[in-house]
Amino acid sequence: METARNASRGKTPDVTGLLSSWRGGDAGAISELMPAVYSHLRQLAERAMRGERRDHTLQATALVHEAFMRLSESAPIQWTDRRHFYAVAAGMMRRILVDHARALRTERRGAGWQKVQLGESDPVGKPPEIDLLALDEALDRLHRVDARKAQVVELRFFGGLSVAETAEVLAVSKPTIVLDTRLARAWLFSRLEESRDAQ
């Protein structure tokens, strides 16, 4: 398997070390952990692209999840660490995607956007930046109203965790996660719709 080969060849970050530094208050540890996660995510997201385009909904998030699992496997982490790790990694995933979307937007607004001249030029999906950036902002607002619900969204959709894993990380029951998700999704959707209509 190609992924196994990549994993063994790539540098495995010292996740545990980084995590304990982070818990020990070393804010820099997050930024060190980030490239490691980023590179794994890249490899995996790349794989997502070869799936059949029409049916791959959820595939990227599943891959994100896989990235976390891989990272956590690569370094045996204590349970509490794992919870933290998920929380941190989901947040990082969100940041990576949002940063990228923001960069894309800047690039397109600036002079950097030019027509592809060589090779195929099929558009890769729809331009995602607006949606993702808007979602990011709305999620921040939700965080101010109800932090746990925002976390649920982050863990489940950016982190790719299942209901059960999310429940473990947040130490609440599974039905609570289900309900949280439903309300959070409805709330975010209605807010996004509102801001889109306002534009």
Added chain:
Amino acid sequence: MLSEHWERIEKVFAEAAQRSADERTEYLDAECGEDPELRSEIERLLHADERAGWFLEETVEAGAAALSGDIEQLRIGHRVGPYRLVRRLGRGGMSSVYLAERDDEQFRKRVAIKIMRRGMDTEDIARRFRSERQILASLDHPNIARLHDGGTTRDGLPFFVMEYIDGKAIDTYCNEHQLTVRQRLALMLPVLAAVHYAHRNLVVHRDLKPSNLLVTATGAPKLLDFGIAKLLNPELTTGNLASTRRVDQLLTPNYASPEQVAGGAITTASDVYSLGVLIYELLTGALPYRLTGSLKDMEHAICDQVPEAPGLGADVDNIVLMALRKEPSRRYGSVEQLAEDIERYLAGRPIIARRDTLRYRASKFVQRHRLGVATAVAGLLVMMGLIVALIVQSMRVVNERDRAERERDRATRVSAMVKDMFEIADPGEVRGSTITARELLDRGAAQLAEFEDEPETAILLDTLARLYEELGLFVSSIPLRERSLSIYRGAFGSQSAEVARALANLGRLRAWRGDFARAEPVFREALEIRRLLHGNDHRAVLWGINNLGLILHDLGDYRAAAPLYREGLEIQQRIRDEDEAAEGFLLGNQALLLYDLGEYQRAEGLYRQVLKRRTDSLGARSELTAAAHDELGMTLHARGLLDEAFEHLEAGLDIRKQLGEAQDRDVARSRSNLGRLLVDRGELDEAERLLRASLERRLALMGEDHPEVAASLKGLAALHLARGEAQESERLHDRVLRIYEASLPDRHPLIAEAELKLGELLMARDAFEEAEPHLRQAVEIRQSRLGEESWKVAEAILALRSCLTSLDRNEAARGLPPIDARAIIAELGDEHQRSRQALTRLER
């Protein structure tokens, strides 16, 4: 901390969300009656809840996809082989292309490097590349970007090193320079030359599209990626669009040919097609069809949708549409031919491409709007347009002898006549309502009856007749054909090609109607005219022979038909043109004749040849392959080889069913044959279902008195007998006999079959007196039609002898010709039921 307000929202939302819509209102009334703000917030959330769907997943997904797409950007500055990547030139679904430089001692060499995405079948690509690099690297043409090298990057991705072309995609180039239609066509000429050059070197591009066709600043077009598509995925050569994963990324469906999409063989004709799309797009700025939606929709559009003409004048339209034909064999035979036609057009000379797709399109259209299927007025107008075009086109054929201007006059007149023909009194009256194809044709036919007898009218008559025939409305077609024949006779004289063709059309029509006796002289006359006009060794004569042979065959004159088929096969041997179809027909007809003569073993051998030949040349699922299966099955059935017979009959039916409605008549035939076999296999219920379905269809198509109707009835008669319902069986056999007597010529061998069957049934209930005349008739017909030596004669005589013996008319029995049962056993073997019956009778 959570606000109280929010906690309340949370609680009420949770409660309300779990209730049905009806209960919700009630619940909300009770819960927030005095708090309209809360209520509106909850309702807003519930409304959002219903519509939010997968939006979170999709939003994150889109972000992740965008991220992965940008990864290649990170390669800049890295090395691939001896090259350093300088910048990215482009990015597609499966690959990214970089400008790269090689720092040599003396100079900087710039190349383009295409790096495939992860997920390609790396090792296979590398292997295929090794085997083909020689060919690809040797493609040396000024308009083809050279392929220098290829390999695998350190992280295992396939890459190709190509000549770097500093240019713009051809569509962009044309638009930026505001090229005219003629300039655009001229720009394509070197492209076509390049593709043709590659084809001669046995390399098919397979992925021609604007982004693979750059034009340099000096205006030289350069083709990229020759042969790469095949290296990347050889499955694409036969891949099915819907089932090949990744295909939407690998192959650009916009330019893919129907055979690429549907899984047919990819040949140079596929490049002709893609070039057609490309030219279409360059000239009109749009694709020949709109591709949206699912892969299945795209497949449908590419394979079935007839592209609209670009509307750039008849010549350009014809050139482009000829390249875009669905069937590879109906396109230009080569890219060179396409180029030549464009050159002819540019030079103002007449082009080769003709709209001979019109008849095809008209018949497709009519087939889609078969009986009873109403077509809207818009459809009607489309059809009228097709008919006009079809007629104008067929004028060319008829009027070869005319001068060009007369031809044009005539075309104009005919168009006007068609308008009259379909004159709609008040368009407002019809708008929005619907009309069936048949009503439209009837209207046209009624108008035509008023027209003068002149060649133009004959052309219109023929066109309408053909459309009627497409609908299976033979009765309506016959008077039109008869009138057009008489017009041609008057206009061109009796010994003209037009008359021969009209005769053949009329004959075929009469034969379809089962009116063999009146078809025969017509075919005979057509054949005589053709021999006179062309001599013996000519294809038209060959077809004439085949037609006449078939008619004699149908008339039951087997002895006269046999030598005609033989002559046909001899002519075919001599003229040896590529018309394999004719040979196939003749062989098939001879096989059928042998079957009818009762020479099943020889028939079987021939049918096996016919089946193989048709499967090879026409494919496993063609109409004619189905017929070969069906008839081989029948033959095997006759030989008593029921299991193998079943396989072939079933295969024939399957194919015919898949071929669609137009094959109604053949499907009924297959059902009837399979039903008759199932009776002998004891699968009576299924047999009955098939036989009844076939009977019903045949009655609808052919009326009561058609021999094919009788064939279904024979099956049902056998079925009833197998169920022990001898009386019903006898009644049906009686009806079969009456149909044969009414519809077949005198003393047709099929009448003998029916007489024998009926006689046997009558004997079975001891009605020997009644049986005798039937059996006598059977003997007599068989003797005269099949020859004394035929085992079928022996069989009939045995039956008659048995009858006479039972009547104690021993003298008469002894007066019958001597019987050699060996003939029966030699043909059928001693296990066959008919052999056993004969042996039993011999022993008595």
